[in-house]
Amino acid sequence: MVAAIHLKLSLAAQKRASYAGDVMGVPDLSLFPFLAGLQPASQLLLAERTRRISCPTSTHLVSRGDKVAGAYLVVRGALRVYYVSAEGREGTLYWVEPGQSCILALNCTFSRLAYPAWVESDGKTEISIIPGEVYRELFAREAAVQRFTFEALSGRLFELMALVEETASQGLEARIASFLLRRAKGGATVAITQEQLARHLATSREVVSRTLRRLAALGLVSAEPGLVHLVDHVRLVRLADWTA
C-alpha cells in the first residue's frame, strides 16, 4: 500500500527487530482506539513511518542516557522500565502494558533529553514505534493524540508519586504484598521466582525468601519454586494498602 521508508530506529531495538507479519507498523486500533479518529493525512503518516517490532523476553531496548524521542506503543507483552543502582541492584519503576505507551521527548530537535532509565521487554513483546518527528506532528494537529499523551504522562506521574511513597515508607512485607497484588491482576497466583521479585523491588533474594516465608507463615501466601499463590487476598490488600 505504502512504500516502506527506512529511518533510523533507535539502537538495539532495530538490531533485534523482526518485522511482524501485519501490513504496516500501525498498532491495533482495538488497543489504541484514539488512532481510529485521526485525519486521513495523519493515518497515512502513521502508516508510513511507524514500525512494528517484535522481540522475545528480556530484550534490551533502551539504556540510561540514550537519546531517544518518540513513542513506544505496546501491542503485546510489556515493557519494563527500571533503574540500576551504583551497586548493581535494580528496581522496576513501572511496566508499560498493551494499550499503554512510553512517550519520550517530543522536542527532538534540541534538548532530546537523555532517558533516565533502562527499558527491556518483559515477555514476548510487540511494540509500534512512532518516531519523534512524526509523533510531534500528530501531537500538534490531533486533539486525540494530545489527550492520549496527557493521560499517559499524568498517569505515570501519579504512579511514580505512589511508588516514591511506597518505597520510602513501607516495609518489605507491604511492598511485596503490593507488588504481588498488582501483578496477579485479580488472579490468585503469580509466576515469578524470588530472584526476579528481588530485582523488581531492588533488594536481595535472601531477603525476599525470608519475607515470603514470613508471609506464608501468616497464611497470606504460599510459595513453590517459580510461583507465589495469593492465599488470603483480603489480608494482603490490608497489608499493602495502608490507606485503608
Added chain:
Amino acid sequence: MVAAIHLKLSLAAQKRASYAGDVMGVPDLSLFPFLAGLQPASQLLLAERTRRISCPTSTHLVSRGDKVAGAYLVVRGALRVYYVSAEGREGTLYWVEPGQSCILALNCTFSRLAYPAWVESDGKTEISIIPGEVYRELFAREAAVQRFTFEALSGRLFELMALVEETASQGLEARIASFLLRRAKGGATVAITQEQLARHLATSREVVSRTLRRLAALGLVSAEPGLVHLVDHVRLVRLADWTA
C-alpha cells in the same frame, strides 16, 4: 478592563487568598513567555478566568484525595508537593518553582483524578490558578500550551524517576548531599533547620543531626543553627552524584 467573574476556586486556597494588586490574575509574561503568543481570544479567556492568589509560607493548598483540576502557575515563592506516610512521616516529592506549574487533571468532567499528595506553599508565594475547563480549552487550541504542558509533565516524570532511584538506592549521606546541592542552587549555604531537612527526606531529626555531623567531620559541610554551609562542593557532588 474585563469584569471579574467569580467562580469556585478550589478549597482552602480561596479561604486564605488575598488578591494581589495587579490588574488581572494572569501571571507575569516574563515567567511564562508562552502565554504572550496566545490568540487574543485565549488571552481574554485567561484574563477573565485566572485568579492570582497570594499566601504566606506553609499555607496548605491541596490534600491527598482532593479532586482538583486545572493548572497552578507559580509566580513567586514555591509550592512543595509532598506525601505523608502512615506513621506521619513526610517526604518532599518536588517543588514547583516560579515559571513552573503544577498541572492536574484536564478531563475535569469525568475522572477528575484525586490528587495523590499534599501541596503547600514554601515561602511567601503567589500563584495563578487556571481552572480546569479553561485550561482544557487552552490546551485544545493552543500549540504553545500543549507544548508547555508536555514539558512540565515529562520533566516531573524524569525528576520522579530519579527520586525513586535515589531514595531506594542511596544512603542518607548521599541523599542529604544531593538535597543540599539542589537547594543551594550554586550558592554556598542553605538556610534550613535539621528538623525541616528531616521532613523533606522522610527521616527523623536525630538521624539528620548525626549524618550532618558526620559530613561536617569529613569536612564536607559545616552547620550552625538554621544554616548548612557547603564547604567542599566537589566532594559533595561526588558523594551525591554516584553516576560520576
Added chain:
DNA sequence: TCGGCGGTGTGACTTTGGTTCCAGCGTCAG
C-alpha cells in the same frame, strides 16, 4: 548415574537508620 545448575532455605553477622530520652544553648517575652 553423575554432575551441573537453577531455585530455594537458613543461620550468623553487620550496617543503617529509627526511637527514646535527656541535656545544652540562645533568644525573646514577660
Added chain:
DNA sequence: CTGACGCTGGAACCAAAGTCACACCGCCGA
C-alpha cells in the same frame, strides 16, 4: 532575671534489611 521555646548534640537501644556462607532439592543433559 527567668522561664518557655526552638534548635541542636549525643548516648543507648532496637529493628529492618543487606551480606556471607553454605546446604538442600529437583531436573536435565552428558
